Amino acid sequence: MIPQRQKQQTGLYALVDGIPFQLPVNSEKTPALIAVFPINADRAKKLMPGKEVHPFRLWNQGLLVITVIDYQITDIGSYIEFSIAIACTHGAKPAPRLLPALFMKQYGTGQYVFDLPVSTEISVKGGKGIWGMPKHQANLDFLIGDRTVSSQYDLDGQLVMKIEVAKPAKAWFPLKLAAANYCAFRGMLMKSYIYFQGKLGFSLFKPGSARLILGDHPCIQPLKELEISPEPIFTGFFPEITGILDDHFENWFLGYDKPPKQKPEGLESVVNLGLGKEWLSPPKALPKDDDENLNNGIEKYESTSVNS
Template identity: 65%
Template sequence: MGVPKRIKRYEGQHALVDGIPYVMPINCVDSPALFAGFQINADKARAFLPGNELHPFRLWNGKGLLLITVINYLETSIGKYIEFSVAIACTHGRKPAPRLLPGLMMGFYGTGQYVVDLPVSSEISVKGGKGIWGMPKHQANLDYEITDDTVSSQYEKDGQFAMRIEIDRPSRAWIPFNIGATNYCQFRNMLFASYIYFKGKAGFHLFNSANARLYIGDHPRTAPLRELEIDGDAILTAFIPEANGILDDHFDTWFLTYDEAPETMPEGMESVVDLGLSEEWLASPSITDYQQFKI
């Protein structure tokens, strides 16, 4: 799926939202990205999805899919930052979709990912990502390391270990891709859907060759993920040395509905109105005794 022509016509135009200046289109350039997918208990994944309108995507065996994506944004409209996405593959509609088919008919089934957690490096990224697109961004201690053999990222917050992902680096990135993706997020107790288009060249590992190590700590933002019964063996890993992405010029929002009246209110505008435009990062992660948290 290529970038819509209307977005390309915005090139070089300017926008100003919540005090954040943007040069359109909102994009990233030549930024390395890692990706890993793990099988999970789809029935338990349903409890992580808000409202009645999202449903876990199911693989051929009825399992769900946990998606870890980390992008080291080297050049964007709001400066450099790392983004560590923890998400559950899902569909959007009145009822659950059949197995696998939503992977082929993504538009029909509203196939995408529900973002459970989204730590980032900078305050300005939190202000823009949450305040405009409803993404569950918050500032955390993050790193992104590339060696000859591995690609990894670690996530800490408030002095606590939260998560670490390591994948074996593919020998080369030669498969060209040009895809669109849908991110679903909960903000103000509404469902937000934003759309992004990526292109580049990737190296993949599948099934038995998809070697990854996932570590989940005791931080309250990540510890509940253990309830998903995550399979320690990834079914897919990928590394994109130079990803180029464009964020769509619009997003969709819906009311979330529940069988019973909600008793608590999730994060709302109060969590972003006082944020500034700082591009400064928190200190790099420093915890090294994470082996005990391996999935």
């Protein structure tokens, strides 16, 4: 699963953009949650850049993939990463239904990362500047309760999103997985690879196994047009995973039918970033929030600010 080249890097060191790495770029003792919701695939396509990234279709629906990782041990310190992504394929034409799940390499199956807030400045500098990930610093938490695992994402004093999943009785299923992330940066499509393993507890098509709360921050408004199903098709929790982020990545120019009018985010967004490992303050708990009682559904938070 892990490329031989990555294994051969063990014991080597690198210094990229002022960030020191001990190779391979890995993480240890890291809990993570995941929830996958059906969405309107045609509307999801409108959120994807260029002409070669297409929504993965499970029958007639696309998939919204929420993954939150509480990195405990990494080369750049501890931080939380809150990934909001759409399952996708890569190619000149949309892929047929279902087959990309079986032939992932052939169809370039992965996820298009729509938003990727993290806890620390150094994670933004490395993730965006090197791999082109849409990282930015935000207020995040990761809470493991007796019955639920949850994470909340605030930005500019406003709620963006909160995800809760039912905590499985046991994480028993050993899983090794390679995943591809597609991101848009500098007018290019960036593809990076991650390999991870751990024991997973999960639920399939189980009503009430997740609750997704959408805030009113402007950055989340496009997701409200995706007709997100209140019932997840999959939820999971890893009490502990280990992972390797490949230092090899690919990129292509993003092509459009007409000349783009809006300048994409570029290197100016990372060139002056430092190596800070300090976290922003945690998000403020929502009113009537109860992590011990999970009510599934898609909720819209009505207040304009969680810090008011």
